[in-house]
Amino acid sequence: MARFFKYLFGASFLLILSSARAQSTVTGTGSNNAATVKYLGVQDDMLVFDVAYSNPTGGKLLVVIKDQDGTQLYQNLFNEKTIYKQFRLPKTEKDRVVFVLRDFRDADVVKAFDINVNSRLIHEVAVRKVN
């Protein structure tokens, strides 16, 4: 079952390239090209993460996303000066997702998130006298 979710997770992985207008979410500037990875919440049953990276020199940035087993779910190379990507991941019952940002100069930025989905059944009961 875990393997199934893993494959589902990988297969359903979506990358949404958003415009660069959301620069305000990038925290920190300067020589270390501060990167941020933020969990935004759930939208359309998907977990939404923002990855932002200030890249004034236009250097290469490798974005890798892995699951809890280290299996690579996504990888891509970017070189925009302002990198702002939104990722939507399908939720599973229990999982971990790891974002690795590599600029090939400084140490990798690694951000890991534990995802816990608890499902519960809500019963709604109405009693009505019929006579």
Place this chain on the structure above:
Amino acid sequence: MKSIVLSVILAGASLVSLANGPHDPIGEKKENTAEVKYIGTPEGEFFFDVAYNNAAGSRFSLAIIDEAGNTIFQSVFSDKKFDKRFKLAEPESYGKLEFVIRNFADNSVQRFEVNTASRLVEDIEVKEVVNR
């Protein structure tokens, strides 16, 4: 055949709690008025409190019927102040129930329809792992 278990829990203190509890006491209700109340629990259990003011002590039957018309519980009582709690063993199996109280002395029948709907709620927690 689907196994149906309906257990009846009669709490000895139930009448006392009924008189002092949040709902109206039986004694103040119209004569021979029955009441069926759903009591849910956080564990998802289904309880139904059935109260019937049977001042004359007449014989009456209580039947619980499922959506398909199958009687899943039936018994005859003569309690003057009937107050029993029923637990539905497999609540997810029933979308609709009917409680029927039939008084054999005056042939009165009181019916209560119970409609249930279930929905799945997901609580999602995402935490950043620090010092990985």
